[in-house]
Amino acid sequence: MRPYLAILKDSFREAIASRVLLVLLIVTTLVLLAIVPISLTEKHRSQFQMGDFPNPPALVAAIRRQTQAEGPSPGKQIIKLASFGRGRPGDDDDAPRGEQILARGSSQPLLLVAYLQTVLDKPEFYEPAAWEGLELSEETASLTKTDAADLSAEEIRRRNRLLLEAAYPQLISSDTAREVYLGYATYQVSFPLPVSKDGALAWTLDFFTDYVLGVFGIMIAILVTASSIPRTYEAGAVDLLLSKPLSRSGVFLTNFVGGCAFILLITSYLIIGMWLIGGLRHGYWNQRFLLCIPLLLFLFAIYYSVSALIGVIWKNAIVSIFVTVAFWCFCFLMWMVKSGVETTIMDPQRLIRLVAVDDTLLATNQGFGFGANRQTKIWGEDTQTWRPVLAPSSAPAGRGGFTISTASAPVFDPHKKRLLIIDMAGDVIATADDETTTNRCLFVGDESGDWNRTMWAYVPDDVMNVFVTHDGRYILVGATGIYEVSSTREVAKQAKQIDAKEGVNDLNRPISNSFSAIGPDNWSPYGAVSMNSHTAALAVLRGQNLTIYELDQDGHYNQQSSTELEADNAQLIAFGDSAIGISFGDGHVAVHDAKTLKLRETYQPFEENRVVQLKAAPDGRWLAAVFEHRRLWLYDGSNNTASEPDVENQGDVSAIAFTSQGGLAVATNFDHVKQYDPESLATLRLFHPSLETGPRIYWYLVRPIYSIFPKPGELGDVVTYLVTEKRTSSDAAQGSQPVVKQLNIWQPLLSNVAFLSVVLALACLYVHRKDF
Structure with a gap:
């Protein structure tokens, strides 16, 4: 053991003698001093x-x-x-x-x-x-x-x-919350950061560790250590080493560990310094950040193993640096290709909304940022593809020719066999009372018209939810009240917006006075609303209040019951026959009795991950939820139990819907849907579209190649997890509702450990068999 320790000591003596260690310590100190003047000031929003x-x-x-x-x-x-x-x-x-x-x-x-x-x-x-x-x-x-x-x-x-x-x-x-303003020394920016102070500090540490240290810092470390292995195996030096009773593999691995130990010293100094600055300067003591020290050392070891292998073979530091940089570029290129294909081809096709339409499904894809180029599609059994429907004749256009979606979620009317959707009408008209204006319209589409949208009636400007009752009535819910759409178009003859100059038949135009208020007098803006499919009763969330409205004999909604919730951050609601499910901003789901409104049970299956979709089955037995990290959760009202069902691709669930036959449709793998029996989880039906050219390249070329090679860049997910203590991250570029992804923690660690082991094994095999 002593000879190997002597080799380690010699590597440090050499670093000190060449003043490399001193220079790196000075540079690191200057970096820490440059960070100190950064300030984060909290103010009221x-x-x-x-x-x-x-x-x-x-x-x-x-x-x-x-x-x-x-x-x-x-x-x-x-x-x-x-x-x-x-x-x-x-x-x-x-x-x-x-x-x-x-x-x-x-x-x-x-x-x-x-x-x-x-x-x-x-x-x-x-x-x-x-x-x-x-x-x-x-x-x-x-x-x-x-x-x-x-x-x-x-x-x-x-x-x-x-x-x-x-x-x-x-x-x-x-x-x-409070606003946070970034400053440096005496300068402060005029606009607030979109995160809390702790969030800003966590993001800064994450960014600095992942991108600055993880890229530039590692490359500098490779430049500094690249000559160590080649110099060891130069003629004369290697002869002296191998003349002693030492293992050739042991000598190589000791030199490798010596280079890693040298970088460990510098990394520890920098990370601990940043941790102390965050704590002493900003009161942010995050002990988990210190775990980035071994993580960065591991990342360096991956690239250094390539440099060491090349150094043993060619005994040239310049070649080692060149090949290591080329390896980094190749890994980065593979990540760019995979991410580019996913961002431009695969992710826009991801299904984020499902609607049961008789014996088939209607789906809405994700599109690009802020809903650009978002489409509503219906499954074609004959073509085995998703076919666009309800396409607008014109839509607000963004830069680059993208169309921006302003439509509500589509709803299916099982009585008249048609789809309903609320969207911008393109022009602003006066309603029948001449006191308000609107540019939102109710569109309809049916199979006889190839599911193309037709303007049916103007609706109040604040309406975002449309429901179909069990007896075929169209109910509109807005911030100012509850409305019912007229079931006939006879009132179009009295519509005041007909433009005679256009010479358009008034019966083919949307009508402005085709809705009537049927809501209570004390109606106020709400946070979320859901309708019971059997009784047409409405469950409404307002802050910390849950209110039930029911129809009276005259067809008007009146308040039936109300209760205060245990928290004021309720977000989504689903109204079943026996239970009402309510999701909250901290990730927990409360189940209330639908009749008494008493709290049955509270669940928090996935820590602080929020619910993004919450649905109730038509028979009232089941509640299903999709969380922001794309995991499915199921509640059985018959026995008051909840579970995380073992469905295919659990962790990649993007949308759900209950069918009229009682099945549960689950969207995964971008645009694939599988229908399950909620009780047995038996597969009832598949909706797997035929692969087009882009997806075919992704599944059969890009993804397999990317899976084979190491993924040092994905260690950034591990850094994010260590710094933020969250297993998810959000992509705000996708619009007002950020897309949240599950952080891949263990897979890149295992993949890179395997790669590191193989490279070091090859190097040991080479030095063992090589005649120096």
Whole structure:
């Protein structure tokens, strides 16, 4: 053992003598000193972001309604004071600029965010008469009592935001978090970061470790250590070593460990320094971050094993560096090809919504960012493919020719055998009462028309949910009330929007007065809603409140019962015959009795992973949920039990739907669907489309090659897990609803361990058989 320890000591003596160690320590110290001035300042939230408006059309409708009512109101203050650029061709030149923006705000949430943002800076925004009768929080009341001249710019923005939250509850998310501003020394950026302080620190450590150290740091380490192995096997030096009773493989592995130990010293100094800066400077003590030390050492060992093997064979440091860099480039290229094919070809085809349509399925694909090029498709049994249906004749176009989806989830009417969908109509018209306007329309499509959409009736601007009752009625639920769509088009003869100059038959145009309010007088904006398929009763979530509305003999909805939930972050709801499922932002699911509303059980099957889809079976027995990391969860109401069913590709589930026959359709593998019996999990039917050229290349070429080679780049998932303590990550580029992926932790570790073992074994075999 002593000779091998002597070899390790010699490697360190050589590093010290050549001053390589000293230079690296100085550079590392300078990096740490450069990090120290970074600051993260927390302030109360005073600006708007995309996620603050859960239902933009409903918010626009509420503002419009206030502007058209008598007396002062928050809506009139917004129109009066907000400003945002110049108009565009097609805007109503006679309408105020604010109303022009609102006319487009329903379909362009980013525009609405920017428009309302301009209100926050106005000191004169608060007018007591406009907020008369509204309940203001203690903080809001305190700020409004202070003269605007005595408030700072930040306090004015804070006050105005709180006033808007009070004016439009449920439509503007309540301010529960704090904004974080990034700074360096005395400079501070003017816009907040979209994460919390701890989240920003975790992201910074993750980014620095994964990309800066994981790429540039490792390459520098390879440059520094590349000459160690070749120099050991130069003529003269190797003769002296091998003249002693030492194992050739032992000598090689000792040299390899010596290089790793040298990098371990530098890595430990840097990581511990960053950890101390995060704790002492920002109060962020994340002990798991220290586990990045062995992880980075492991990543270095993978590339260093290639450098060492080449160094033994060619005994040339330059060749070792060149081959190692080429290996890194090849691994990166393979990752780029796989990611590129998935991003541009496979992921846009991923099914994110399923709807049962008699004996077949309707599906909606993911599309690109913000729903661009999103399509609704129906399964064709004869062609074994997903065929696009309900395609709009025109849609808002984005850059690059993409079309932006503004449609609601499609609904199937089993009575008239047609599909329903709510989407932008393209023009703004006045409704029958001449007091409100709308540009949203109910479209229908049936098999006789090849499932092409036809405009049926204009609906209120704030409506986002359409339901079909057990007796065939169309119910619309919006922020301002509950409506029913007329079942006949006779009222079209009295429609006021017919343009005689176009010479269009009025019976072929959508009608504006084809809906009537059937909701309760005390209706208020809501967070989520679900309908019982047998009774047409509605379950509505509002903050921490669950309310049930039922139809009376006159066909109007009235409040039947209500209860307070155990938490105020309820997000999704599913209304079955015996149970009501409610998902919360912290990942837990509560099951309430459908009749008494009493809490039956609370489940949290996947830590803090949130539910993205929650469905109830038509027979009322089952509740099914898809979590954001694409795992399926099932609740059996007959015996009050829950489980994680053993379905194919569990962990890649993107959509679910219960069929009218009681089956459970599960979408996995991008665009594949398998229908199960929920009780036995027996396969009932397959919906596997024929592979086109792009998917065929992915499944039979790109994916197999990528699986064979090592994946050092995927160790970034392990870094993310160590730093954030989360097994999922979100891709915000996919739009307002980020796509969350399960972090692959063990697979890259095992793959890279296997690669490292094979390379070192080959090197040992070479030095054992080589006659030096």
